[in-house]
Amino acid sequence: GQQLNQSPQSMFIQEGEDVSMNCTSSSIFNTWLWYKQDPGEGPVLLIALYKAGELTSNGRLTAQFGITRKDSFLNISASIPSDVGIYFCAARLIQGAQKLVFGQGTRLTINP
Amino acid sequence: DGGITQSPKYLFRKEGQNVTLSCEQNLNHDAMYWYRQDPGQGLRLIYYSQIVNDFQKGDIAEGYSVSREKKESFPLTVTSAQKNPTAFYLCASNPHRVNTEAFFGQGTRLTVV
Numbered sequence: 461g462q463q464l465n466q467s468p469q470s471m472f473i474q475e476g477e478d479v480s481m482n483c484t485s486s487s488i489f490n491t492w493l494w495y496k497q498d499p500g501e502g503p504v505l506l507i508a509l510y511k512a513g514e515l516t517s518n519g520r521l522t523a524q525f526g527i528t529r530k531d532s533f534l535n536i537s538a539s540i541p542s543d544v545g546i547y548f549c550a551a552r553l554i555q556g557a558q559k560l561v562f563g564q565g566t567r568l569t570i571n572p
Numbered sequence: 573d574g575g576i577t578q579s580p581k582y583l584f585r586k587e588g589q590n591v592t593l594s595c596e597q598n599l600n601h602d603a604m605y606w607y608r609q610d611p612g613q614g615l616r617l618i619y620y621s622q623i624v625n626d627f628q629k630g631d632i633a634e635g636y637s638v639s640r641e642k643k644e645s646f647p648l649t650v651t652s653a654q655k656n657p658t659a660f661y662l663c664a665s666n667p668h669r670v671n672t673e674a675f676f677g678q679g680t681r682l683t684v685v
Contacts, residue, residue: 466614559630562615562616565614
């Protein structure tokens with residue numbers, strides 16, 4: 461089945477640094493999503509991307525839908541302590557089917 | 573406030589027992605989903621329902637069962653046939669319209685001993 465390869469698996473950074481993570485796949489998708497999950501909680505949607513090449517920002521977060529439809533990246537600028545958590549990419553092949561494939565997650569740890 | 577509620581937050585069961593996890597939403601969403609999350613892994617789809625009285629198997633449905641008798645409710649039963657039931661279970665709902673994304677509940681951590 462379709463799989464998303466998310467990297468890196470974990471990141472340890474200093475407060476104020478920029479962060480970059482990405483997801484790749486051998487399959488083509490029509491939607492890419494980025495979620496953040498705090499410990500013991502459900503994921504919260506950060507950014508949704510619906511068009512190849514689309515670049516979307518949400519505050520300090522920026523994400524792009526790769527032009528090949530097989531990848532996406534998420535950047536976080538000027539990290540702050542509340543950015544700590546696990547970030548997941550997710551992708552959907554068919555609009556309306558609503559079945560998502562998830563990456564393995566990137567665990568972000570920030571040293572103050 | 574509108575939202576999606578999972579209960580309980582933590583659940584302990586003895587091996588061999590069936591257990592039912594609750595998921596309720598008051599968002600008037602048509603579609604509901606159950607995911608399983610294991611440490612260091614992404615979410616995997618167990619079952620989903622796009623309309624009342626109808627549901628489909630996801631990628632890892634074996635050992636699980638669901639029902640969708642009401643729009644607001646989508647309970648998941650973890651049966652004794654599930655070989656490795658200890659996990660974090662997440663329920664989600666979605667209006668099932670184009671370019672609308674799912675809201676997740678806070679999850680239930682099931683531990684089978």
